Amino acid sequence: xxxxxxxxxxxxxxxxxxxxxxxxxxxxxxxxxxxxxxxxxxxxxxxxxxxxxxxxxxxxxxxxxxxxxxxxxxxxxxxxxxxxxxxxxxxxxxxxxxxxxxxxxxxxxxxxxxxxxxxxxxxxxxxxxxxx
Amino acid sequence: xxxxxxxxxxxxxxxxxxxxxxxxxxxxxxxxxxxxxxxxxxxxxxxxxxxxxxxxxxxxxxxxxxxxxxxxxxxxxxxxxxxxxxxxxxxxxxxxxxxxxxxxxxxxxxxxxxxxxxxxxxxxxxxxxxxx
Amino acid sequence: xxxxxxxxxxxxxxxxxxxxxxxxxxxxxxxxxxxxxxxxxxxxxxxxxxxxxxxxxxxxxxxxxxxxxxxxxxxxxxxxxxxxxxxxxxxxxxxxxxxxxxxxxxxxxxxxxxxxxxxxxxxxxxxxxxxx
Amino acid sequence: xxxxxxxxxxxxxxxxxxxxxxxxxxxxxxxxxxxxxxxxxxxxxxxxxxxxxxxxxxxxxxxxxxxxxxxxxxxxxxxxxxxxxxxxxxxxxxxxxxxxxxxxxxxxxxxxxxxxxxxxxxxxxxxxxxxx
Amino acid sequence: xxxxxxxxxxxxxxxxxxxxxxxxxxxxxxxxxxxxxxxxxxxxxxxxxxxxxxxxxxxxxxxxxxxxxxxxxxxxxxxxxxxxxxxxxxxxxxxxxxxxxxxxxxxxxxxxxxxxxxxxxxxxxxxxxxxx
Amino acid sequence: xxxxxxxxxxxxxxxxxxxxxxxxxxxxxxxxxxxxxxxxxxxxxxxxxxxxxxxxxxxxxxxxxxxxxxxxxxxxxxxxxxxxxxxxxxxxxxxxxxxxxxxxxxxxxxxxxxxxxxxxxxxxxxxxxxxx
Numbered sequence: 001x002x003x004x005x006x007x008x009x010x011x012x013x014x015x016x017x018x019x020x021x022x023x024x025x026x027x028x029x030x031x032x033x034x035x036x037x038x039x040x041x042x043x044x045x046x047x048x049x050x051x052x053x054x055x056x057x058x059x060x061x062x063x064x065x066x067x068x069x070x071x072x073x074x075x076x077x078x079x080x081x082x083x084x085x086x087x088x089x090x091x092x093x094x095x096x097x098x099x100x101x102x103x104x105x106x107x108x109x110x111x112x113x114x115x116x117x118x119x120x121x122x123x124x125x126x127x128x129x130x131x132x
Numbered sequence: 133x134x135x136x137x138x139x140x141x142x143x144x145x146x147x148x149x150x151x152x153x154x155x156x157x158x159x160x161x162x163x164x165x166x167x168x169x170x171x172x173x174x175x176x177x178x179x180x181x182x183x184x185x186x187x188x189x190x191x192x193x194x195x196x197x198x199x200x201x202x203x204x205x206x207x208x209x210x211x212x213x214x215x216x217x218x219x220x221x222x223x224x225x226x227x228x229x230x231x232x233x234x235x236x237x238x239x240x241x242x243x244x245x246x247x248x249x250x251x252x253x254x255x256x257x258x259x260x261x262x263x264x
Numbered sequence: 265x266x267x268x269x270x271x272x273x274x275x276x277x278x279x280x281x282x283x284x285x286x287x288x289x290x291x292x293x294x295x296x297x298x299x300x301x302x303x304x305x306x307x308x309x310x311x312x313x314x315x316x317x318x319x320x321x322x323x324x325x326x327x328x329x330x331x332x333x334x335x336x337x338x339x340x341x342x343x344x345x346x347x348x349x350x351x352x353x354x355x356x357x358x359x360x361x362x363x364x365x366x367x368x369x370x371x372x373x374x375x376x377x378x379x380x381x382x383x384x385x386x387x388x389x390x391x392x393x394x395x396x
Numbered sequence: 397x398x399x400x401x402x403x404x405x406x407x408x409x410x411x412x413x414x415x416x417x418x419x420x421x422x423x424x425x426x427x428x429x430x431x432x433x434x435x436x437x438x439x440x441x442x443x444x445x446x447x448x449x450x451x452x453x454x455x456x457x458x459x460x461x462x463x464x465x466x467x468x469x470x471x472x473x474x475x476x477x478x479x480x481x482x483x484x485x486x487x488x489x490x491x492x493x494x495x496x497x498x499x500x501x502x503x504x505x506x507x508x509x510x511x512x513x514x515x516x517x518x519x520x521x522x523x524x525x526x527x528x
Numbered sequence: 529x530x531x532x533x534x535x536x537x538x539x540x541x542x543x544x545x546x547x548x549x550x551x552x553x554x555x556x557x558x559x560x561x562x563x564x565x566x567x568x569x570x571x572x573x574x575x576x577x578x579x580x581x582x583x584x585x586x587x588x589x590x591x592x593x594x595x596x597x598x599x600x601x602x603x604x605x606x607x608x609x610x611x612x613x614x615x616x617x618x619x620x621x622x623x624x625x626x627x628x629x630x631x632x633x634x635x636x637x638x639x640x641x642x643x644x645x646x647x648x649x650x651x652x653x654x655x656x657x658x659x660x
Numbered sequence: 661x662x663x664x665x666x667x668x669x670x671x672x673x674x675x676x677x678x679x680x681x682x683x684x685x686x687x688x689x690x691x692x693x694x695x696x697x698x699x700x701x702x703x704x705x706x707x708x709x710x711x712x713x714x715x716x717x718x719x720x721x722x723x724x725x726x727x728x729x730x731x732x733x734x735x736x737x738x739x740x741x742x743x744x745x746x747x748x749x750x751x752x753x754x755x756x757x758x759x760x761x762x763x764x765x766x767x768x769x770x771x772x773x774x775x776x777x778x779x780x781x782x783x784x785x786x787x788x789x790x791x792x
Contacts, residue, residue, distance in 0.1 A: 003658065004255075029259075031257055032254050032255055032256070032257045033245070033248070033249060033252075033254050036249075036252040036253075036254040036255075037248055037252055037254075037761075037764070039252075039757055039760075039761060040757070040758065040760070040761020040762070040764065040765065042581070042585075042761070042765070043248070043761050043764060043765045043768075046578055046581070046582075046765070047244070047245065047248065047768070050241055050244075050574055050578070051241060051245070053570070053574070054234075054237045054238055054241045054574075055238070055241070057570075059230070059234045060228060060230050060231045060234060061200075061231055061234050061235070061238075065197055065200065066234075066238055068193075068197065068201060069200060069201060069204045069235060069238045069239065069242070070238060070241075070242045071383070072201045072204045072205055073204055073205070073208050073238075073239055073242035073243060073246065074242055074246055075379050075382050075383035076205050076208045076209065076379060077208065077242075077243065077246045077738065078378075078379075078382045078473065078474050078475060078738050079246035079249055079250060079738060080256070080382070080385065081249040081250075081254050081256060082242065082245060082246050082249050083382065083383060083385060084256060084260040084385065085257070085260055086242075088259070088260055096192060097435055097436070098191070098192050098436065099192045099193055100435075100436070101433075101435060101436020101438070101439050102186075102191045102192060102193050102198075102436070103193070103201060103383075104379070104380055104383045104384065104433070104436065104439060105186045105436065105438070105439045105442070106186055106187070106193075106198055106201045106202060106205075107201065107205055107379050107380075107383060108376035108377070108379050108380050108439075108443070109182055109183060109186045109187075109202075109376065110201070110202045110205035110206055110209075110214065110218075111205060111209065111375040111376055111378070111379050112179070112182075112372035112373065112375055112376040113165070113179065113183070113214060113372070114205065114206055114209045114211035114214050114342075114375070115339050115340060115342075115368070115371050115372050115375050116165070116169055116175070116179065116368055116371075116372050117165060117211055117213040117214050118211060118213075118339050118342045118344070118347060119335070119339035119347060119367075119368045119371060120165075120168040120169055120171075120368065121168075121344065121347060121348065122164050122165050122168040122169075122213050123136075123164055123168075123526075124164070124212070124213060124216055125163055125164045125217070127161075127220070128216040128217055128220055130531065130783075135526065169365075169368075171361055171364075171365060172361070172362065172364070172365020172366070172368065172369065174365070174369070174449070174453075175365050175368060175369045175372075178369070178446055178449070178450075179372070182442055182446070185438070185442070186442075189438075203779070207775050207778050207779035208775055209342065210342050210605065210606050210607060210774075210775075210778045211342060212778070212781065215778065215779060215781060216781065229567055229568070230568065232567075232568070233565075233567060233568020233570070233571050234568070235779075236565070236568065236571060236775070236776055236779045236780065237568065237570070237571045237574070239775050239776075239779060240571075240575070240772035240773070240775050240776050241772065243771040243772055243774070243775050244768035244769065244771055244772040245768070246738075246771070247735050247736055247738075247764070247767050247768050247771050248764055248767075248768050250735050250738045250740070250743060251731070251735035251743060251763075251764045251767060252764065253740065253743060253744065262399065267790065268519075293523075295521055296518050296519055296520070296521045297509070297512070297513060297516075297518050300513075300516040300517075300518040300519075301512055301516055301518075301629075301632070303516075303625055303628075303629060304625070304626065304628070304629020304630070304632065304633065306629070306633070306713070306717075307512070307629050307632060307633045307636075310633070310710055310713070310714075311508070311509065311512065311636070314505055314508075314706055314710070315505060315509070317702070317706070318498075318501045318502055318505045318706075319502070319505075321702075323494070323498045324492060324494050324495045324498060325464075325495060325498045325499070325502075329461055329464065330498075330502055332457075332461065332465060333464060333465060333468045333499060333502045333503065333506070334502060334505075334506045336465045336468045336469055337468055337469070337472050337502075337503055337506035337507060337510065338506055338510055340469050340472045340473065341472065341506075341507065341510045341606065342606050343510035343513055343514060343606060344520070345513040345514075345518050345520060346506065346509060346510050346513050348520060348524040349521070349524055350506075352523070352524055360456060362455070362456050363456045363457055366450075366455045366456060366457045366462075367457070367465060369450045370450055370451070370457075370462055370465045370466060370469075371465065371469055373446055373447060373450045373451075373466075374465070374466045374469035374470055374473075374478065374482075375469060375473065376443070376446075377429070377443065377447070377478060378469065378470055378473045378475035378478050380429070380433055380439070380443065381429060381475055381477040381478050382475060382477075384429075384432040384433055384435075385432075386428050386429050386432040386433075386477050387400075387428055387432075388428070388476070388477060388480055389427055389428045389481070391425075391484070392480040392481055392484055394663065467647070471643050471646050471647035472643060474642075474643075474646045474737065474738050474739060476646070476649065479646065479647060479649060480649065493699055493700070494700065496699075496700070497697075497699060497700020497702070497703050498700070499647075500643070500644055500647045500648065500697070500700065500703060501700065501702070501703045501706070503643050503644075503647060504640035504641070504643050504644050504703075504707070505640065507639040507640055507642070507643050508636035508637065508639055508640040509636070510606075510639070511603050511604060511606075511632070511635050511636050511639050512632055512635075512636050514603050514606045514608070514611065515599070515603035515611060515631075515632045515635060516632065517608065517611060517612065532783075557787075559785055560782050560783055560784070560785045561773070561776070561777060561780075561782050564780040564781075564782040564783075565776055565780055565782075567780075571776070575772070575773065575776065578769055578772075579769060579773070582762075582765045582766055582769045583766070583769075587758070587762045588756060588758050588759045588762060589728075589759060589762045589763070589766075593725055593728065594762075594766055596721075596725065596729060597728060597729060597732045597763060597766045597767065597770070598766060598769075598770045600729045600732045600733055601732055601733070601736050601766075601767055601770035601771060601774065602770055602774055604733050604736045604737065605736065605770075605771065605774045607774035607777055607778060608784070609777040609778075609782050609784060610770065610773060610774050610777050612784060612788040613785070613788055614770075616787070616788055624720060626719070626720050627720045627721055630714075630719045630720060630721045630726075631721070631729060633714045634714055634715070634721075634726055634729045634730060634733075635729065635733055637710055637711060637714045637715075637730075638729070638730045638733035638734055638737075638742065638746075639733060639737065640707070640710075641693070641707065641711070641739075641742060642733065642734055642737045642739035642742050644693070644697055644703070644707065645693060645696075645739055645741040645742050646739060646741075648693075648696040648697055648699075649696075650692050650693050650696040650697075650741050651664075651692055651696075652692070652740070652741060652744055653691055653692045653745070655689075655748070656744040656745055656748055
């Protein structure tokens with residue numbers, strides 16, 4: 001398990017990113033995820049700037065829908081840290097317990113049919129093929 | 133690759149499900165997926181009833197959001213049939229090209245951070261732990 | 265896509281393994297899988313000896329059950345080559361179309377519940393924990 | 397982690413499903429999995445009815461073989477809860493330690509060859525292709 | 529399948545990124561991957577800048593090793609496009625056929641032992657645990 | 661969780677393999693992984709001989725590069741035991757913290773682009789296709 005770089009220990013680029021996380025998230029609290037990957041500052045910087053833009057930047061999908069998609073991927077991959085942290089983020093953006101149940105039922109169904117489609121080696125319908 | 137049971141060849145339970153698919157989807161066209169798994173009628177029946185309810189039944193998530201989640205899981209698993217068919221379904225429910233781009237960028241970011249969280253073995257923050 | 269080393273082109277260790285495959289499988293036909301990985305003879309040798317033992321050696325699981333397990337894993341991973349080749353092997357060992365349908369329905373159900381267990385972060389029951 | 401709905405707290409549809417689980421499994425004990433997904437009663441109902449039929453209904457595959465397949469998928473996906481609970485179920489249906497070892501060796505071999513087939517991009521043999 | 533945005537059709541940010549790809553890769557040829565994701569310019573920009581830095585920027589790992597790692601991940605995930613394109617990139621940076629064989633044998637072995645470790649639920653050795 | 665077969669308890673083939681592990685690794689310490697799979701001696705033997713050859717035998721890839729590839733696969737699959745044990749092995753063979761950061765950034769980037777290539781269903785460039 002990775003030891004963590006706390007805010008007080010941070011300097012230079014790491015401190016700069018930590019400050020931007022605090023400002024953007026409007027809380028002094030910084031998730032362990034960032035404190036772990038801070039051991040490689042360029043990864044911290046790239047990952048934070050990507051997430052900030054993808055999850056919080058302008059776009060057609062609203063913030064809650066973005067979090068639902070994030071949880072769906074994380075549950076499919078079995079990443080416990082990401083499930084826990086993004087489920088909390090989704091709740092803070094309005095996810096009800098009923099929505100979470102619906103989300104999980106879709107994730108389950110998709111994982112099931114993905115394997116049926118693979119296992120039966122279903123040929124693609126002409127209507128789904130690209131125009132020549 | 134699986135040979136397909138066409139509507140004209142179907143009988144009994146398979147015909148019954150095919151008729152329900154046609155009625156529900158409001159089209160005579162039946163996707164190859166159903167025609168392939170029809171070789172095992174109980175699987176056809178269970179899978180159809182599940183999808184009908186999960187993707188089209190009452191709930192808090194709107195139909196487009198449900199399809200976005202489906203595509204997110206299918207892209208993560210690399211199921212080409214499901215990506216193609218549910219991307220088409222999402223488009224029919226209003227997904228713009230911009231939304232698809234945002235969806236893919238979230239799916240990509242989640243797949244990336246899932247592996248960083250795994251690789252760095254990030255310990256769960258206390259605030260994400262369940263109450264004792 | 266990998267070019268293939270045909271039997272007639274094979275020499276040395278590769279020829280030796282090819283001969284063992286023919287003898288063991290009781291056919292002159294050698295699957296493309298072996299002809300592709302033959303580009304790295306130690307991988308060909310190790311993989312063949314492992315499969316020969318795991319799938320055909322003495323054991324408590326009968327040959328058909330072993331193939332069902334193989335197909336289950338391959339469908340879960342979405343490996344099209346392995347699904348096609350091991351489905352054929354399962355059929356040759358007695359898998360009926362009904363059995364394949366049951367197999368797929370179990371694979372689908374397990375993939376679904378795996379994600380529910382992940383997504384809901386279900387705590388392990390005491391009875392499933394190891395004795396202290 | 398998900399808090400659990402205990403039997404004593406359950407009402408309505410959840411109580412009904414819990415009673416069916418107890419009756420079917422012939423034990424008062426209900427696994428945490430069901431107590432977690434009970435937060436979304438339709439998911440509880442659908443998942444239980446599917447598992448009851450797929451794992452315990454009539455069919456050509458015997459109950460132990462079904463559990464072996466379940467464990468194979470769960471080990472491939474790395475779902476710890478499902479590995480632990482279905483390994484216990486398999487043991488209760490007759491899986492010996494030797495069978496578990498064979499199962500794991502097949503799961504391992506399939507996961508290895510799935511990647512060799514992917515990595516070498518092995519072209520499908522004509523004999524595995526569907527008839528035109 | 530995604531239609532592609534050719535260089536001649538590109539404008540604005542997409543043209544800018546295409547020009548940087550050409551300059552960096554020292555070829556007028558642009559891979560289909562970029563031409564597909566160019567439908568969402570911010571994804572094109574973010575992904576290109578990330579890859580340019582991660583695969584070609586300064587660092588302790590040499591360019592060939594980086595490509596080997598890329599192929600290992602892509603083979604594990606079964607992404608055919610990425611396997612083909614990064615295998616070609618690895619060859620251009622010096623990967624011999626022998627190295628590819630070794631790479632695949634490591635990828636296969638890791639995928640096998642990952643499932644044995646999961647399936648046997650191996651407890652972490654004290655020496656691998658973080659200091660208290 | 662699997663109980664472990666300690667060195668002192670081992671006999672026959674298991675003892676023989678344990679002795680070879682000690683000799684090869686130049687330490688009396690045997691990782692829990694081997695002590696867990698020792699419950700099925702043929703799996704222990706096959707897995708050990710494979711790893712000994714693949715990770716330590718002659719070849720063009722140096723030992724550190726082999727470990728980096730192993731960690732990349734294990735992080736992609738989310739196998740915590742294998743991440744922890746092979747990260748330690750990589751450190752013992754010279755992996756710096758900077759190298760680990762670079763490794764993780766490549767693993768993350770590949771997992772991201774694998775999904776973009778899947779999701780956009782990018783058609784393979786002619787130059788990546790095999791000669792006719």
